Amino acid sequence: MDKVQHVPGTLSAAQAELRAKDHLIASLSEELNVYRSLCSALEGKLGKKEGDIIMSMAKLARLDAQIGSLTKKNGEYKADLATMRELVQNQQAIIQQLKAGSRDFSEKVNTSPLREKDEEHQADRIRSLLERNMHLETLLSSTQDTLAQRDRTIDHLNDRRAGHETEVLALSRDCQRLRQFCASLEETIAEDEEAMARLRITIAKERVAAEEWKTLFTLSRAQPHIHGAANISTVGIFEAQNRKIAELQDKLAECHMQLVASHNGTIFMPRELLPVNGGSDSAPI
Numbered sequence: 001m002d003k004v005q006h007v008p009g010t011l012s013a014a015q016a017e018l019r020a021k022d023h024l025i026a027s028l029s030e031e032l033n034v035y036r037s038l039c040s041a042l043e044g045k046l047g048k049k050e051g052d053i054i055m056s057m058a059k060l061a062r063l064d065a066q067i068g069s070l071t072k073k074n075g076e077y078k079a080d081l082a083t084m085r086e087l088v089q090n091q092q093a094i095i096q097q098l099k100a101g102s103r104d105f106s107e108k109v110n111t112s113p114l115r116e117k118d119e120e121h122q123a124d125r126i127r128s129l130l131e132r133n134m135h136l137e138t139l140l141s142s143t144q145d146t147l148a149q150r151d152r153t154i155d156h157l158n159d160r161r162a163g164h165e166t167e168v169l170a171l172s173r174d175c176q177r178l179r180q181f182c183a184s185l186e187e188t189i190a191e192d193e194e195a196m197a198r199l200r201i202t203i204a205k206e207r208v209a210a211e212e213w214k215t216l217f218t219l220s221r222a223q224p225h226i227h228g229a230a231n232i233s234t235v236g237i238f239e240a241q242n243r244k245i246a247e248l249q250d251k252l253a254e255c256h257m258q259l260v261a262s263h264n265g266t267i268f269m270p271r272e273l274l275p276v277n278g279g280s281d282s283a284p285i
Contacts, residue, residue: 017245018210021203028196032189039185046178049171056168063161070154077147084140091133095126206244 018203018206021199025196025199025203028192032192032196035185035189035192039182039189042178042182042185046175046182049175049178053168053171053175056164056171060161060164060168063157063164067154067157067161070150070157074147074150074154077143077150081140081143081147084136084143088133088136088140091129091136095129095133209244
């Protein structure tokens with residue numbers, strides 16, 4: 001009879017435990033919503049980084065085209081420089097030969113008009129060659145300056161290209177880390193949702209069991225002449241359900257520890273979420 005009299009208190013405790021579990025499910029659902037929001041934000045960040053990679057790759061392609069074009073033009077300029085240097089040297093040699101020939105001819109010819117005419121012709125030719133040679137030297141100097149400027153431009157473009165390659169590599173690594181983190185987060189969400197679904201099923205079963213306890217207790221009070229049989233039946237069911245509650249509490253603690261571990265932090269569960277025989281106002285999970 002004493003055990004039957006304890007049933008109302010036990011039913012109240014079981015109902016309080018069920019309410020605590022409902023509250024815990026609501027808390028876990030809120031945390032899962034936070035996880036989903038974080039995952040969505042990470043996916044947005046991942047999409048932006050992938051867009052940055054595409055833009056950087058396009059810049060690299062343009063830089064490669066510019067470098068290739070300038071390198072080709074520099075090769076042509078270098079070939080022109082070699083030709084102009086050779087031409088300048090040849091003309092200088094011709095000028096020297098003309099000057100030497102003019103002196104030899106002047107020494108051999110005594111007729112004054114012929115000598116003056118030849119000297120004038122040689123002087124005009126030498127003057128023309130000198131002017132052309134000066135023009136070639138000016139063009140050669142300008143081409144050398146242009147070539148040096150293009151070399152500096154190519155070096156600058158190569159530096160920019162190296163910077164973009166480094167940026168692309170860093171963005172690719174960031175994208176890979178974000179993908180891995182998103183995958184891990186989605187896996188954690190799926191596991192937690194599965195654990196919550198199992199917990200809801202268990203709570204539903206416990207609610208049915210609590211109603212059965214209440215019905216048995218009501219029947220035992222309404223029919224005192226069968227107290228003996230009712231006591232045995234009710235107490236047996238009560239003890240079995242107590243064992244189920246203990247098992248459920250263990251599973252609930254394990255699920256919560258897994259959730260906390262996946263979040264890589266320490267969460268303190270309020271006292272009303274602890275088992276009915278809990279200790280202080282809050283405890284680390």
